[in-house]
Amino acid sequence: MNVMIIGGGGREHVIAKYIAGNPKIEKLYALPGNGGISQLAECVKISAEDIDGITDFAKSHQIDFAIVAPDDPLALGAVDKLEAIGVKCFGPEQKAAVIESSKIFAKELMTRYNIPTAKYKIFTDIDSALSHAALSDCPIVIKADGLAKGKGVTVAENFKQARDAIISCMKDKAFGSSGERILIEKCLTGPEVTVLAFTDGKVIVPMISSMDHKRAYDNNKGPNTGGMGVAAPNKYYTREIADECMTKIFLPTINAMKSEGRTFKGCLYFGLMLTKEGPKVIEYNCRFGDPEAEAVLPLLDSDLFDIMLAVRNERLSDIDVKFKNGASCCVILASGGYPGSYLTGYEINFGNVSELEGVEVFHSGTRREGDKYFTSGGRVLAVNAVAKTFTEAREKVYEAVKCINFETMRYRTDIGAN
Numbered sequence: 001m002n003v004m005i006i007g008g009g010g011r012e013h014v015i016a017k018y019i020a021g022n023p024k025i026e027k028l029y030a031l032p033g034n035g036g037i038s039q040l041a042e043c044v045k046i047s048a049e050d051i052d053g054i055t056d057f058a059k060s061h062q063i064d065f066a067i068v069a070p071d072d073p074l075a076l077g078a079v080d081k082l083e084a085i086g087v088k089c090f091g092p093e094q095k096a097a098v099i100e101s102s103k104i105f106a107k108e109l110m111t112r113y114n115i116p117t118a119k120y121k122i123f124t125d126i127d128s129a130l131s132h133a134a135l136s137d138c139p140i141v142i143k144a145d146g147l148a149k150g151k152g153v154t155v156a157e158n159f160k161q162a163r164d165a166i167i168s169c170m171k172d173k174a175f176g177s178s179g180e181r182i183l184i185e186k187c188l189t190g191p192e193v194t195v196l197a198f199t200d201g202k203v204i205v206p207m208i209s210s211m212d213h214k215r216a217y218d219n220n221k222g223p224n225t226g227g228m229g230v231a232a233p234n235k236y237y238t239r240e241i242a243d244e245c246m247t248k249i250f251l252p253t254i255n256a257m258k259s260e261g262r263t264f265k266g267c268l269y270f271g272l273m274l275t276k277e278g279p280k281v282i283e284y285n286c287r288f289g290d291p292e293a294e295a296v297l298p299l300l301d302s303d304l305f306d307i308m309l310a311v312r313n314e315r316l317s318d319i320d321v322k323f324k325n326g327a328s329c330c331v332i333l334a335s336g337g338y339p340g341s342y343l344t345g346y347e348i349n350f351g352n353v354s355e356l357e358g359v360e361v362f363h364s365g366t367r368r369e370g371d372k373y374f375t376s377g378g379r380v381l382a383v384n385a386v387a388k389t390f391t392e393a394r395e396k397v398y399e400a401v402k403c404i405n406f407e408t409m410r411y412r413t414d415i416g417a418n
C-alpha cells in the first residue's frame with residue numbers, strides 16, 4: 001500500500017516510526033513531515049492545511065491510506081475529501097472532528113448525554129460575557145469556541161484576567177472567528193489525566209493513561225504551551241477510576257456521537273480532571289495528543305498500522321490491542337522563548353544519544369540538510385525513555401537530554417516529579 005501521514009511534528013514522527021515496519025506498506029510519504037520523519041518517509045512540501053494540495057497529491061501518487069494526525073486538516077474535512085476519492089483514512093470525518101473544533105458543541109453534547117463536565121454558560125455578545133464574569137467567583141475559565149492553536153483557554157484568577165481574556169477573544173479577535181462565541185466555565189481542581197483511545201465508533205480501546213505538562217516552566221509556572229513533557233502511565237489514574245471513566249465517559253461519548261449521526265473513528269483524546277466528585281471532561285480532541293503520543297505509542301505492544309486499518313474498517317474488535325508493562329517519560333526540548341517568539345536555524349548536536357537503550361528521539365520542529373539537523377520550530381525534539389518503572393524512565397530520559405544540545409535549548413526538569 002502507498003501510505004501518507006499528514007502533519008509534521010513529534011506526533012507524526014512517532015506514528016511514522018511505529019508503522020514504517022509494517023510489511024503492508026510499500027511506500028510511505030509525509031506531508032509535510034520534518035527532519036526526523038525524512039529518515040523514514042519521503043517528505044513532500046505540502047502543508048497539512050492545504051486540503052486541495054493533499055487530495056491532488058493522493059490522486060497523483062495512488063495513495064491507498066492516509067493518516068490525518070493534526071486538528072486543522074481534520075476540522076477542514078480532509079478525511080471526507082480523501083475518502084470521497086477512494087483513499088481510506090485513519091481519522092474522523094469533519095462532522096465528528098467538531099468534538100474538538102467546537103468546544104460549545106462538545107459541552108452541549110455532554111449536557112445532552114449526562115457526561116460529567118464543568119458547569120458553563122455560552123456567550124455570543126461581549127457585554128453579557130463581561131457582566132457574567134463580573135458576577136462570578138474567580139477563578140473562572142474563559143474558552144474560545146473554536147481552534148486556537150492551544151491558546152484559546154484562560155484560567156482567570158481574578159476579574160481583570162477574565163475581562164482581558166474576553167476582550168481579547170470577542171473584541172480584539174485574537175483567535176479570529178474561533179473567538180466569536182465563548183464559554184465561561186467553572187474552574188475545576190484535581191489531577192489532570194489524558195486518555196487516548198482507539199475507536200471505530202462501535203468499540204473503544206483506551207491506551208495507557210498519561211499526564212501532559214502544559215506550562216512552560218518548572219513547578220507548573222509560566223504560560224500554557226502545546227505540552228512540555230509527559231509521564232505515562234498517569235499515577236493518579238487507578239483501575240477503579242479507569243472503570244468509572246469507561247462507563248460514565250468513554251462509552252457514553254462514542255454512543256452519543258453515533259446517536260447524533262457523527263460516528264467517531266480514529267483516536268479520541270479525553271482530557272480529564274479527577275475532581276472530588278469524580279472524573280470530569282475538560283476537553284476532547286479528535287486526534288492523538290502531542291506530546292502524549294510520543295510517550296504512549298512506544299508502550300504499545302501491537303502493530304499500530306494494523307490497528308489503524310481495523311479502525312477505518314470498523315473491525316477494531318478483531319484486534320487484540322496490547323500494551324507493554326512499563327512506563328515512559330518524555331521531555332520536550334524547546335527553543336528559548338517558546339511559547340512566545342524564538343529564533344530557529346541552530347544546528348542540533350545529538351551526542352551519543354542513539355546509543356542509549358530504551359531512549360527514542362522524536363523530531364517536532366527540525367529540518368534536515370544532508371546528515372545535519374537544524375531547529376525549525378518552538379518545540380524542537382521530544383525525547384522519550386521507556387523502562388520497567390517510571391522512576392527509571394525518568395532517570396534515563398534526563399540522562400539522554402544531557403547528550404543533546406543546540407543554541408537556546410530549554411526544557412523542564414520536573415516532568416513526572418509531582
Ligand code: AMP
Pocket residue numbers: 118141150152153155185186187188189192214224271282283
Ligand atoms: P484545553 O485547551 O481545553 O486543554 O485547556 C487548557 C488547560 O486549561 C487544561 O489542560 C486545564 O489545565 C485548564 N482548564 C481548562 N478547563 C478547565 C476547567 N474547567 N477547570 C480548570 N482548569 C481548566
Ligand code: GLY
Pocket residue numbers: 212226227285288289290291292
Ligand atoms: N498535548 C495536548 C494536545 O495535544 O492537545
